[in-house]
Amino acid sequence: MMRARVFGLGQPAAGDDGFGVAVVRALRERGVPRGVEVQHLSDPSSLAALLDANVPVVIVDAVLGSPPGELLALTPDELATRAPLRVSSHGLGITEAIGLVRVLDAGADLSEVRIVAVTITRPAGYRYGLSAEVAAAVPRAADRVLQLLGVA
């Protein structure tokens, strides 16, 4: 029986944008409790179809910000306030995907959705690997995810 879900978002070939993927890997290496599903998504649009289980959800992602390597734990509303809706010709962001679920399903319980984000500077181009500051935040983020899910 699934008790909680963790989604790591990001592109590992784009430097610090691979943070969510690195946290997913760290959680898998550490071992997560039974019933916690850990998944990497590179397209946030997928969230709209996956937030339907009414279980606690933690989304791990990178946000542009300074100084780099700071860890944030946000509710969807806090994220929406701080991150304006993006104009995209090609997909949905986290805020839009969550908003869509809210509109479609009045019964959906999103009160236990949290976003664990790390601040990064905008990647200049494609490369593999995290910067030292952002890499240092990976174990802390993994701790924070498990703590938010109440399974630490």
Place this chain on the structure above:
Amino acid sequence: MRGEKTRTIQVDYLARVEGEASLTIRLEGDAATAVRLAIFEPPRFFEAFLRGRSFMEAPDITSRICGICPVAYLMSACHAMEDALGLRVADPLRALRRLLYCGEWIESHALHVFLLHTPDFLGFPDAMSMAKKHGEWVKRGLRIKKAGNSLLSLMGGREIHPINVRVGGFYRAPARGELEALLPELRWGRDAAAECLEWMSRFDFPDVERDYEFVALRHPDEYPFCEGRLVSSRGLDIDIRDYDGHFVEEQAPYSTALRSRIRGRGAYLCGPLARFDLNFEQLFPEVQDLARRAGVAPPCRNPFRMLLVRMVEIAQAFTEAVRIIESYVAPEAPFVEASVRAGTGFGGTEAPRGFLYHRYTLDETGAIVGANIVPPTSQNQLAIEEDLRELAPVLANLSHVEATHRAELAVRNYDPCISCSTHFLTLNVERT
């Protein structure tokens, strides 16, 4: 923010790193004297990154290029490597690959059709606004997308960036029972796709006809995924190995991306409209009937009607997925073993957005010494720019906001790939 120490952190917005695009149109009166779609394209990075790597790593590495169509990169890379090594993958492994591709077409097309494109036709700024009035259709679209994801999840090992695929086949082949568990949802999807197509056929489509040269794979027995000859609506009919002799890539001075053209001619179009036009008779008869009832049949040269063609391809993919599973017999081995040799291999498959070409040269140890990847979006870039040039007289008479919106609609028809090309579209209109 419980437990965090207090300090000021400046956060701008989510840092999804995908391509960015800017579109510049220079108008003189009603005429466009320049149309420049500048896109950022990562395949060049990956080509350099691949050099020195083993042939076995190319599928997984290139599948990172695009978050929306990783299967296309896996398939083109595998076919190119198998071509270089003289390996042939036959049924039932071949059918499993088609099944995996069905999953990708379903989920990629559903994202575009329901969450991005339909709001344009119904006059909503985005899917969220549209869902307030048309929630049942959006729910249906999300369920269709999820059914595609479930195929990718089972066949690929994980939904995004499947890792179960390898040169020669799969690391593990699914058991019949695992596939059969998906049948009820896939049969539902087949019926739902037909209903959605009927609904969308009643939308108002702008009356636009373009004189495209369509380019797509064509296979004698099936709607094309991984194999066939590369053909065009103006008589091109070549082996994939001859791609470089007939197509050329050029660097646009205003873009990091390369644009393709057919040697001696120019712009061409690949993707759903091209596949549909060149392969209509290879759709299942019941899917052909669905298309005709929805008022879409070749020749279809209206870029806005790509919405309906994507829906037709979703119906085709659900129908094929059900058939493959119903007749599935698990393979004796999940993959065919490759013996390494030096050589050059060519692979071209039909990504949701169109033909995706890979070429690799290997040394005698199987290390990659050269790689060339041509994504569908760079092949379509010239055609997109030509659409916008024809739209110029309309844009000239609109406000900046309206012109941006109208130009975005025109670009969105093609579903240009974010990772492979466009994300934020910023429009500059220069009037002289």
